[in-house]
Amino acid sequence: MNKPTIKDVAKEANVSIATVxxxxxxxxxxxxxxxxxxxxxxxxMGYSPNAIARGLINKQSNTIGVLMPELSGLxxxxxxxxxxxxxxxxxxxxxxxxTASVGGQTLDYLKLLxxxxxxxxxxxxxxxxxxxADFIKKMGVPVITISAYSEDRATPAVRVDDETAAYxxxxxxxxxxxSEIGMISGSPGDRLAGAPRIExxxxxxxxxxxxxxxxxxxxxxxxxFEDGREACSxxxxxxxxxxxxxxxxxxxxxxxxTSAAEQGIQVPDQLSIIGYDGTKLSAMVLPPLTTxxxxxxxxxxxxxxxxxxxxxxGVTSKGATIQHQIIxxxxxxxx
Amino acid sequence: MNKPTIKDVAKEANVSIATVxxxxxxxxxxxxxxxxxxxxxxxxMGYSPNAIARGLINKQSNTIGVLMPELSGLxxxxxxxxxxxxxxxxxxxxxxxxTASVGGQTLDYLKLLxxxxxxxxxxxxxxxxxxxADFIKKMGVPVITISAYSEDRATPAVRVDDETAAYxxxxxxxxxxxSEIGMISGSPGDRLAGAPRIExxxxxxxxxxxxxxxxxxxxxxxxxFEDGREACSxxxxxxxxxxxxxxxxxxxxxxxxTSAAEQGIQVPDQLSIIGYDGTKLSAMVLPPLTTxxxxxxxxxxxxxxxxxxxxxxGVTSKGATIQHQIIxxxxxxxx
Numbered sequence: 269m270n271k272p273t274i275k276d277v278a279k280e281a282n283v284s285i286a287t288v289x290x291x292x293x294x295x296x297x298x299x300x301x302x303x304x305x306x307x308x309x310x311x312x313m314g315y316s317p318n319a320i321a322r323g324l325i326n327k328q329s330n331t332i333g334v335l336m337p338e339l340s341g342l343x344x345x346x347x348x349x350x351x352x353x354x355x356x357x358x359x360x361x362x363x364x365x366x367t368a369s370v371g372g373q374t375l376d377y378l379k380l381l382x383x384x385x386x387x388x389x390x391x392x393x394x395x396x397x398x399x400x401a402d403f404i405k406k407m408g409v410p411v412i413t414i415s416a417y418s419e420d421r422a423t424p425a426v427r428v429d430d431e432t433a434a435y436x437x438x439x440x441x442x443x444x445x446x447s448e449i450g451m452i453s454g455s456p457g458d459r460l461a462g463a464p465r466i467e468x469x470x471x472x473x474x475x476x477x478x479x480x481x482x483x484x485x486x487x488x489x490x491x492x493f494e495d496g497r498e499a500c501s502x503x504x505x506x507x508x509x510x511x512x513x514x515x516x517x518x519x520x521x522x523x524x525x526t527s528a529a530e531q532g533i534q535v536p537d538q539l540s541i542i543g544y545d546g547t548k549l550s551a552m553v554l555p556p557l558t559t560x561x562x563x564x565x566x567x568x569x570x571x572x573x574x575x576x577x578x579x580x581x582g583v584t585s586k587g588a589t590i591q592h593q594i595i596x597x598x599x600x601x602x603x
Numbered sequence: 604m605n606k607p608t609i610k611d612v613a614k615e616a617n618v619s620i621a622t623v624x625x626x627x628x629x630x631x632x633x634x635x636x637x638x639x640x641x642x643x644x645x646x647x648m649g650y651s652p653n654a655i656a657r658g659l660i661n662k663q664s665n666t667i668g669v670l671m672p673e674l675s676g677l678x679x680x681x682x683x684x685x686x687x688x689x690x691x692x693x694x695x696x697x698x699x700x701x702t703a704s705v706g707g708q709t710l711d712y713l714k715l716l717x718x719x720x721x722x723x724x725x726x727x728x729x730x731x732x733x734x735x736a737d738f739i740k741k742m743g744v745p746v747i748t749i750s751a752y753s754e755d756r757a758t759p760a761v762r763v764d765d766e767t768a769a770y771x772x773x774x775x776x777x778x779x780x781x782s783e784i785g786m787i788s789g790s791p792g793d794r795l796a797g798a799p800r801i802e803x804x805x806x807x808x809x810x811x812x813x814x815x816x817x818x819x820x821x822x823x824x825x826x827x828f829e830d831g832r833e834a835c836s837x838x839x840x841x842x843x844x845x846x847x848x849x850x851x852x853x854x855x856x857x858x859x860x861t862s863a864a865e866q867g868i869q870v871p872d873q874l875s876i877i878g879y880d881g882t883k884l885s886a887m888v889l890p891p892l893t894t895x896x897x898x899x900x901x902x903x904x905x906x907x908x909x910x911x912x913x914x915x916x917g918v919t920s921k922g923a924t925i926q927h928q929i930i931x932x933x934x935x936x937x938x
Contacts, residue, residue: 278637289624301757329718331719333700341676341677341680341681342676342677344680345676345679345680346873348701352633356708361700361711361715362700362701363696363698363699363719364698364699364700364701365696365699366683366687366697366699373691377696379699380666380696383664384666384698384719458821493883493886493887519887522720522887523887526887526889526891538689548676548828549884549887551828551853552828552858552861552866552884552888553887553888553889554860554861554888554889556861556911559658576919582708603747
C-alpha cells in the first residue's frame with residue numbers, strides 16, 4: 269500500500285539518497301551512467317519525484333482523485349456532490365478528471381493523478397480493466413470503484429445491485445396490474461448498466477410466469493434522451509399493445525415520454541413509464557417520473573468515506589452495496 | 604507571468620540554490636535560522652516547492668485547473684465538456700475543483716491548484732474577488748473567467764453579454780405579440796446572472812413603451828427548479844393576466860412549467876415561457892422549451908483555447924464575448 273520513497277529508490281539503485289535527490293532535482297555531481305540507472309529505477313518502482321517535496325507539508329497530499337466519464341451530466345454531478353460532501357467534512361480536497369470526453373485517455377489521467385500524488389482514487393462509472401487496476405496498484409494508493417464494473421472483481425466497489433433494482437422496477441409495474449411490459453435500454457454489452465438490468469427485467473417477468481420476448485427489449489448504444497426517444501418509438505411501433513415500459517435510465521425514460529407525446533399517447537393514461545437513476549431530472553418532467561433511485565449522493569459519500577478510511581488505516585475496503593429505492597411519482601398508473 | 608524558480612528564491616534569501624534545495628527536501632546541513640528565512644521567502648514569493656521536480660519532465664505541467672461551483676449540474680457539465688475538448692486537442696490535462704459544495708473554499712482550492720502546479724486557471728461561474736485575483740497573480744499563471752464576474756474587471760472574461768441576451772429574449776416575446784410579460788429570476792444581487800438579466804428585461808419593455816412594474820419580476824435566491832416553481836406560482840397569483848414569462852435559467856423555466864401544470868394552465872396556449880441557458884434539459888421537457896442559448900460548450904472551448912494561448916505566449920488574453928442565440932421550440936405561442 270505504501271508509495272516507494274526516495275530511500276527505496278536509493279537502496280534499489282545502490283546509490284546514496286543525496287545522489288537520487290540531486291538527479292531528480294537536475295543538480296550536479298553524478299555521471300550520465302548513474303543518472304540513467306536512477307531514472308530507470310524511479311520508473312520501474314513507480315516512484316513519483318514530487319513526493320520529495322511533499323514531506324515539506326505532511327506525508328499525505330490530502331487529495332483524492334476522481335476519474336469520471338460523462339456518463340450523463342446529472343449522474344456524475346450527483347455522485348461528485350456526495351464525494352465532496354464526505355471529503356470536505358474530513359478536510360480533504362478532490363480533483364476530478366473527466367475521462368470520456370475524448371476516448372482512451374483513462375491511463376493518461378491515471379498517470380496525471382499519480383504525478384499529482386493523490387492519496388487514493390475513486391474510479392467511477394467505467395469499466396476497470398486489468399491494465400488500469402495494475403497501474404493503480406503500482407501507484408500504491410487505494411482505489412474504490414463507484415457504479416462501475418471491474419475486470420478482476422477484487423477491487424472494492426460501491427454500487428447498487430443493478431439486477432435486483434431492475435427486478436424491483438419491473439415487479440412494481442406488475443404489481444400495478446401491468447403484464448404487457450416493454451423495456452428500453454442502452455447496450456446489453458454494457459456490463460454495468462446494460463446486461464444486469466435486462467437480466468432483472470427477464471427474471472421479474474419469469475417469476476410472474478410471463479414468457480420473455482426479446483423483441484420487447486429495444487436498445488440503443490447509449491442511455492441518453494435521444495436513445496430513449498428512438499427506442500420507445502420502435503417499441504411502440506412493434507408492440508402497440510404494451511401498457512408499461514421500464515427504461516434503464518431516467519434520460520431514456522424522458523426520451524420515451526417525448527416519443528409518446530409525439531405519437532399522441534398519454535403518459536400514464538395510455539402508457540406507464542418507470543425510469544432508473546433517480547437524478548433530479550426525474551422530478552422536473554411532466555408528469556413527474558416514477559423511478560428507481562440509485563441514491564447517487566449517498567453512493568458518492570459512502571465511497572469517499574471508505575476510501576479515506578483505507579488511506580488512513582492501510583486496510584483495503586470491502587466496498588458497499590447502496591440500497592436502491594422506488595420513488596413513486598405520476599408516470600405509472602394502476603390498471 | 605513566470606513562476607518564481609528555486610534560483611529566484613535563493614537569490615532573494617541570499618543563500619545558495621543547494622541550501623534551498625536541501626531545506627525544502629528536508630535534508631541536512633543548515634541552521635534553524637536559515638531554514639526560517641528560506642521558508643519565509645518561499646511563502647512570500649509564492650514559490651511552489653514541487654516545481655523542482657517538474658524540471659524532470661518538462662517546464663510545464665501541461666495541466667490546467669478549473670474552479671467550478673455547482674451552479675447547475677448541466678451548465679457545469681457543458682462548460683467542462685467544451686474546456687476538455689479544447690484542452691485534449693492540445694494534449695493538455697484538466698483538473699477540476701468544485702468549489703461550492705461546501706462554502707468558502709475557493710481559496711483552499713486555489714492553493715491546491717498552486718500546489719498541483721497548473722499552468723493556468725479557468726475560473727467559472729463565480730465572483731472573482733480581489734483576494735482570489737491577487738492569489739492567482741502570485742501563482743504567476745494566467746487566469747480567464749468563464750461566465751463569471753470579476754471585481755477588478757481587468758481579468759479576461761469569456762461570457763455572453765447577459766443584458767443583451769435577456770433583452771433579446773424579452774424582445775422575442777414582444778415580437779410574438781405579448782405585452783403582459785412577467786419575469787422570474789434568481790437573486791438580483793447576483794451580478795452575473797441576476798442584475799444584468801433583469802436590466803435587459805426592463806430595457807426591452809422600455810423600448811416598446813411598456814412601463815416597468817417591479818412586482819412582475821419575482822425572484823428567489825437560486826436559479827433552480829424549485830425556485831422557478833415557487834416564483835411562477837407567486838407571479839401567476841399576483842398577475843393572472845400575464846401571457847408570457849421570461850425565466851432567467853432553464854431550470855427556473857422548467858419549474859415554471861410544473862407550476863403552470865399544477866394550476867391547470869396550458870403552456871404555451873395560456874402561458875408562453877422562454878428560458879435562458881440552452882442546456883440539454885431545455886430539449887427534454889414537454890413542450891420543448893424555447894430558450895436563449897449561451898452556447899456553453901463553445902464558451903468552454905473558447906476560454907480553454909485562449910488560456911492555452913496565454914500560457915504559451917505569456918501574453919494576457921483579451922477574453923471573448925460568446926454569441927447567444929434564441930432556440931425556437933414549442934413553449935412560446937404567437938398571440
